[in-house]
Amino acid sequence: MASEQAKPVPSSAVLALGDRSEAGLKGQSRPGEAVIQAVLMACGLVSVLTTVGIIVVLFSQTILFFQSRAWLAARQPVAQEVSLATTANSIDAAATELSISYSDETRVFQANQNIQVGDEIMTVVDRPRGRLVVQRAQFGTEAFDHPAGTEIFPMADLAARTVDVMTEDDLDVTVSEGFGGLFSIGQEIKLGPEVMRVVDIDGDVLAVERAIDSLPAPHGANSTVEVEDRPSLVEFFTSTVWQPISGQFGIIPLVTATMLTSLVAMCVAVPLGMSTAIYLAEYATPRVKGTIKPILEILAGVPTVVYGFFALTFITPSLRTLFFGDNINFTNMLAAGLAMGILITPLISSMCEDAISAVPRALREASYGLGATKLETTIQVVLPAAVSGISAALIIGLSRAVGETMIVALASGAGPNFTFNLLASAETMTGHIARISSGDLSYGSIDYVSIFAVGATLFVITFGLNVLSGYIASRLRERY
Amino acid sequence: MSNLVDVGVYRSDVIRRNTRARWMQNIYFSTLIIAIIVLLLLLFSIINQTFGYVAISQEIKAEQLSDRPLAELQPTELATILLEQTPRLLLVMVRDNLSAVPVDQFTSTPLRDGINGTVPDDLADLTPRDLSGDTGPAAYARLLGDNLSSAQLVALIEVNVLKVEIEQSWTLVESLTQREEIEASVAATEDQEDLVFYSWLNNRLLTQRNSQRVEEAGIGPALAGTFYLLIMTVAISLPLGVGAAIYLEEYAQESFLNRLLETNIRNLAGVPSIIYGMLGLTVFVNTLSFITQGRSILSGALTLSLLILPIIITNSREALRAVPSTIREASYGLGATKWQTVSRQILPAALPGVLTGLILGVSRAIGETAPLIVIGATNSISTFPDSPFSRFSVLPFTIYNWSSQPDAAFKNASSAAIIVLLVLLLIINSAAIFFRNRAISKRV
Numbered sequence: 001m002a003s004e005q006a007k008p009v010p011s012s013a014v015l016a017l018g019d020r021s022e023a024g025l026k027g028q029s030r031p032g033e034a035v036i037q038a039v040l041m042a043c044g045l046v047s048v049l050t051t052v053g054i055i056v057v058l059f060s061q062t063i064l065f066f067q068s069r070a071w072l073a074a075r076q077p078v079a080q081e082v083s084l085a086t087t088a089n090s091i092d093a094a095a096t097e098l099s100i101s102y103s104d105e106t107r108v109f110q111a112n113q114n115i116q117v118g119d120e121i122m123t124v125v126d127r128p129r130g131r132l133v134v135q136r137a138q139f140g141t142e143a144f145d146h147p148a149g150t151e152i153f154p155m156a157d158l159a160a161r162t163v164d165v166m167t168e169d170d171l172d173v174t175v176s177e178g179f180g181g182l183f184s185i186g187q188e189i190k191l192g193p194e195v196m197r198v199v200d201i202d203g204d205v206l207a208v209e210r211a212i213d214s215l216p217a218p219h220g221a222n223s224t225v226e227v228e229d230r231p232s233l234v235e236f237f238t239s240t241v242w243q244p245i246s247g248q249f250g251i252i253p254l255v256t257a258t259m260l261t262s263l264v265a266m267c268v269a270v271p272l273g274m275s276t277a278i279y280l281a282e283y284a285t286p287r288v289k290g291t292i293k294p295i296l297e298i299l300a301g302v303p304t305v306v307y308g309f310f311a312l313t314f315i316t317p318s319l320r321t322l323f324f325g326d327n328i329n330f331t332n333m334l335a336a337g338l339a340m341g342i343l344i345t346p347l348i349s350s351m352c353e354d355a356i357s358a359v360p361r362a363l364r365e366a367s368y369g370l371g372a373t374k375l376e377t378t379i380q381v382v383l384p385a386a387v388s389g390i391s392a393a394l395i396i397g398l399s400r401a402v403g404e405t406m407i408v409a410l411a412s413g414a415g416p417n418f419t420f421n422l423l424a425s426a427e428t429m430t431g432h433i434a435r436i437s438s439g440d441l442s443y444g445s446i447d448y449v450s451i452f453a454v455g456a457t458l459f460v461i462t463f464g465l466n467v468l469s470g471y472i473a474s475r476l477r478e479r480y
Numbered sequence: 481m482s483n484l485v486d487v488g489v490y491r492s493d494v495i496r497r498n499t500r501a502r503w504m505q506n507i508y509f510s511t512l513i514i515a516i517i518v519l520l521l522l523l524f525s526i527i528n529q530t531f532g533y534v535a536i537s538q539e540i541k542a543e544q545l546s547d548r549p550l551a552e553l554q555p556t557e558l559a560t561i562l563l564e565q566t567p568r569l570l571l572v573m574v575r576d577n578l579s580a581v582p583v584d585q586f587t588s589t590p591l592r593d594g595i596n597g598t599v600p601d602d603l604a605d606l607t608p609r610d611l612s613g614d615t616g617p618a619a620y621a622r623l624l625g626d627n628l629s630s631a632q633l634v635a636l637i638e639v640n641v642l643k644v645e646i647e648q649s650w651t652l653v654e655s656l657t658q659r660e661e662i663e664a665s666v667a668a669t670e671d672q673e674d675l676v677f678y679s680w681l682n683n684r685l686l687t688q689r690n691s692q693r694v695e696e697a698g699i700g701p702a703l704a705g706t707f708y709l710l711i712m713t714v715a716i717s718l719p720l721g722v723g724a725a726i727y728l729e730e731y732a733q734e735s736f737l738n739r740l741l742e743t744n745i746r747n748l749a750g751v752p753s754i755i756y757g758m759l760g761l762t763v764f765v766n767t768l769s770f771i772t773q774g775r776s777i778l779s780g781a782l783t784l785s786l787l788i789l790p791i792i793i794t795n796s797r798e799a800l801r802a803v804p805s806t807i808r809e810a811s812y813g814l815g816a817t818k819w820q821t822v823s824r825q826i827l828p829a830a831l832p833g834v835l836t837g838l839i840l841g842v843s844r845a846i847g848e849t850a851p852l853i854v855i856g857a858t859n860s861i862s863t864f865p866d867s868p869f870s871r872f873s874v875l876p877f878t879i880y881n882w883s884s885q886p887d888a889a890f891k892n893a894s895s896a897a898i899i900v901l902l903v904l905l906l907i908i909n910s911a912a913i914f915f916r917n918r919a920i921s922k923r924v
Binding site: 301302310313346376430455462466467 | 507509518731740751756817849876894895
């Protein structure tokens, strides 16, 4: 055969073949085929467009969020008329604790409340019996020594209001007494629908330029003066309060709730999933495998909203009767995390099983040959060899837990809450997006764009985890 | 001698190590048991909520209306009962159950056009406004008697005449174990309540519309919405997914673009579903609202299609790859073009695998709730979806909505809806297994 092929082909034959191919096969152009190929490629490109779409949508709306202007009443704490308590002993300027005697028996101070003692404003940090732990010298006041018996006035946040009626032509806004200090020259303020710019401040009288990008209008006395509140990146990542109504957008409470529920889920899913995977890959007979794998597949296929229902109507009541009694909230992070753990167990176990099964038999047999038991072989030889696949599986499981929505939306609680107490209810990032968007959102409102800022954060976290998982799987893999 | 001692140490060590190995094996095995227990608990908790005693209060007993059970009466007799008991409500009942036109036009449209069903000739030209006098109720009673089934009329009587209300519900376990206490507590109530063993999974649940009152609430439109949505999702995602898979398997060369496509599909599979919802909200609901009419089934189907595309592409690629290359080469050898080879040889051979992938995608889509919440599925609609542009509700959304209601009875209704959803999933997955087995037996 080889020698026949090696024979030189007569040139006439080449010529004949060449002619035929030109006439019959090669010469035809097939526009139809090219069109079909282009259409198929376009189908493939849809997925790229999806990714591009997700990134563009999330980040463009997030930028809109950080550019959005919200107007909030300019507020400052004002001492109220009636004092609630007096200091029981004299305090010096450095002390952070006051002993107090109440004018009546009720405990009236709250954490974070501002109080006025003499000329000094303090913030209550804690209130153990008979004492107040405070932060001294707040709101630009100075710390003084106070004698025993000084009255303590509670303070309330009051909004700045106008004192006089304004016509379309007035250029002075007089605000409530003592509120002038809230404003600065060049700042924009809003009265009703009209935006103005402060050009000069004299005590509580603001000289303004009227009708900035709006129409001049008359304003009644006692209208609220609003100032602009633009969400800032720093506030977004450092504030522990998420309260769109009062213009506070700090994502930390949403992130901590997400992390806590995911952590609980991982605490359930990692031992369960890995142990199931080890059993299925190393010990199980084909028959056991044939029974268990469908069960895991069913667990993986149950819609997540059903797990949410399960957490809400079974796990929480069970935790309540078995362990925690009334300490556990009706919606709580623990139950949501447990249900999520059940959800991701099949995912982790099937990925880990693939990783363990991929370890070559030779490694196991060498280990047995050295006298190791099955357990020692599994723990000391097989698992280290499969570590890349296993860690990739765990990270994918975590990413899935972070992005899971329905369980936490149902069982973890509605309302952001900065807490590390698993028995308390707190809203996760996904839960927040789901709750806010299930109301009728008006397109472009600050609530609408704020969920995109949360979504972008969520996307960055899960995308980072997925990329990390892929990186670990490909880079740490031992090649056999 | 020293050798012997060593052997002794070695032996005791082996026993210890083997014991430990056996212990750990048991622990590994116990996790499987835990998985089974969890699945059983899940099913138990759902069934536990679906059946059980309910305490029902009613203002009038059925016996006071008729000496025979209501279910045995003819529609006309039931309509007469409605006419006697609630003459003022008949107009609303006709409008809610039979109207063929929007609510605001109903009173001014002749009954011939305004009613969905048969209308007696003497009423055909009249509008509800003409019938506002004393003759109205009798006419409406005739319309109801002619056009509604006995079951629907009984339901109307229960709600409007008997004023049936579910006061309290018990789980199956409670109903079985604490029967006496439940009976005692019901007997102790002031307004005479009846204790009935109730299945929340019933005909009314499956067919009726959603309602604020749990006695009337059903999943009819939600079920229809789920089917509508799934059919459209399949229609959109199947060609796109299979097309992309064919391109990647049969046409694509090793190039930057194709590596990008592959990485991209892998990463898309890991994006949380709620993010797809936000994409759909911005692109389909808001930007393309002139095509999709906003929060419509079409927007939902487009969003879900993007969500399940990675699943369909990955599975279709595997199916295409499993087609032996001899088939391709034989086809090329006979002079077929690439597309002829793909469409007439490879696709038919890979079809079972492609369908399996499709079904896996669909069973993912059917339980998906989060993106549809963002897109704007709503529970407040009372009509069945009639076009791709109508607003919609889906089954999992109803489950979510009912589960988060404060009224405990809604949790029972919710668990009944969950059973419907799980049965749907079971049917779809059985189909997947059927196709998979057929594909395997064919190959052998």
